[in-house]
Amino acid sequence: MDHFNITGGELHAEEVPLSRIAAEVGTPVYVYSTATLQRHARVFKEAVAQAGRTRVAFAIKANPNLGVLRLLANEGLGADVVSGGELKRALAAGMKAEDIVFSGVGKTRAELALGLDEGIGQFNLELEEEGVVLAALAAERGKRAPAVLRVNPDVDAGTHAKISTGKAENKFGLPIDQARAIFDRLAPLPGLDLRGVALHIGSQLKDLAPLEAAFDRVGLLIRELRAAGHKVTHVDLGGGLGVSYREGETPPSPAEYGAMVARATKDWDVELMFEPGRVIAANAGVLVTEVLWVKPGVTHPWVIVDAAMNDLARVAIYDAWHDVAAVRPSGETFTANVAGPVCESSDVFAKARVMDKVAQGDLIVLRSAGAYGATMASTYNSRALVPEVLVSGDRYAIVASRIAAETIMDAEQVPDWLK
Ligand SMILES: Cc1ncc(COP(=O)(O)O)c(C=O)c1O
Numbered sequence: 001m002d003h004f005n006i007t008g009g010e011l012h013a014e015e016v017p018l019s020r021i022a023a024e025v026g027t028p029v030y031v032y033s034t035a036t037l038q039r040h041a042r043v044f045k046e047a048v049a050q051a052g053r054t055r056v057a058f059a060i061k062a063n064p065n066l067g068v069l070r071l072l073a074n075e076g077l078g079a080d081v082v083s084g085g086e087l088k089r090a091l092a093a094g095m096k097a098e099d100i101v102f103s104g105v106g107k108t109r110a111e112l113a114l115g116l117d118e119g120i121g122q123f124n125l126e127l128e129e130e131g132v133v134l135a136a137l138a139a140e141r142g143k144r145a146p147a148v149l150r151v152n153p154d155v156d157a158g159t160h161a162k163i164s165t166g167k168a169e170n171k172f173g174l175p176i177d178q179a180r181a182i183f184d185r186l187a188p189l190p191g192l193d194l195r196g197v198a199l200h201i202g203s204q205l206k207d208l209a210p211l212e213a214a215f216d217r218v219g220l221l222i223r224e225l226r227a228a229g230h231k232v233t234h235v236d237l238g239g240g241l242g243v244s245y246r247e248g249e250t251p252p253s254p255a256e257y258g259a260m261v262a263r264a265t266k267d268w269d270v271e272l273m274f275e276p277g278r279v280i281a282a283n284a285g286v287l288v289t290e291v292l293w294v295k296p297g298v299t300h301p302w303v304i305v306d307a308a309m310n311d312l313a314r315v316a317i318y319d320a321w322h323d324v325a326a327v328r329p330s331g332e333t334f335t336a337n338v339a340g341p342v343c344e345s346s347d348v349f350a351k352a353r354v355m356d357k358v359a360q361g362d363l364i365v366l367r368s369a370g371a372y373g374a375t376m377a378s379t380y381n382s383r384a385l386v387p388e389v390l391v392s393g394d395r396y397a398i399v400a401s402r403i404a405a406e407t408i409m410d411a412e413q414v415p416d417w418l419k
Pocket residue numbers: 059062080103104165200202203204238239240241275276277278279
């Protein structure tokens with residue numbers, strides 16, 4: 001069931017007309033449906049529970065909005081974080097420290113120390129030296145850091161090159177064939193409770209086969225580690241499950257993914273951790289924007305909207321597809337380009353798109369913008385970060401927009417020697 005529905009000729013988020021939010025909050029504005037987020041969290045949790053003992057940590061890079069995180073915390077999800085800032089956000093949103101996993105290829109010593117001081121549940125180590133440093137920091141504090149080794153299984157996830165993480169040439173993880181030797185050296189360190197492995201091969205995966213191949217390699221590694229006398233009680237299978245951005249795209253469902261995981265891991269006898277991001281948030285959000293101008297083009301008109309690549313970067317970076325729809329569709333369609341005001345030729349959301357016919361002043365939405373949308377926004381061209389709104393039934397609230405109003409550096413902030 002979609003919580004973004006046309007009712008009475010107008011697109012609503014749950015029961016709230018998007019035109020009302022646009023009128024009251026302004027545009028552009030991100031709008032998230034709490035019911036959709038809740039449903040996605042429940043469906044995912046239930047799907048992976050087929051595989052036995054499981055925990056789910058939302059990859060909060062996908063959507064670190066405090067309201068979204070609070071809601072997911074209430075659904076029993078933890079957080080997968082990749083920076084001290086994300087760690088603090090997860091805690092601020094009410095996530096329990098023990099439900100936080102710290103991933104990331106470049107954690108600083110200060111970030112490792114923060115994780116230890118807060119007592120987070122798991123560190124995913126990316127290299128041997130990181131394990132040595134973490135062990136020392138933990139020992140100084142009289143603690144043992146719960147940790148797993150992130151391995152790079154060298155599989156081609158079949159996703160966009162810019163979001164692939166599990167091939168040998170990617171910067172992520174340790175070569176899987178070196179994991180045993182590194183385990184031998186790190187496991188005895190008194191400051192570490194080295195208890196398993198982690199992997200994550202990429203994002204927006206549309207096919208389960210590469211994941212299954214990667215899991216099979218991890219299965220062999222678990223056997224090898226246990227044969228060498230190591231304790232393997234925890235395996236983190238990462239995130240990556242794809243979503244449908246456009247009609248006809250049929251990524252595996254969470255249920256199919258869960259069934260595959262159950263099959264692939266049935267002999268492992270470990271607690272499994274998952275780090276889904278996109279599958280929880282992408283289709284729970286839209287970016288609402290107003291048509292500023294319809295400008296004639298050589299082959300198609302340019303629909304110039306007030307949202308731009310600084311608000312939603314995915315199209316410019318990954319050539320991603322986001323569906324475009326009118327908030328009040330007239331029933332007529334036309335073929336047009338949709339672009340923002342930023343001074344870059346890549347600030348184009350759609351090219352030669354058959355879409356609802358719109359005119360100046362109309363509202364449109366860019367769909368599937370709930371993941372890697374607001375969080376990747378910048379202030380390029382001195383554009384303010386746009387507000388984010390959470391809808392629940394017939395209510396909505398603006399939550400944790402980072403800069404709600406325009407912020408302009410004033411002359412006081414310019415160093416004297418420049419004045
Ligand atoms: C380590 C790690 N875990 C989880 C995720 C979340 O991925 P996704 O949003 O595709 O589920 C990512 C992003 O690709 C990641 O790098």
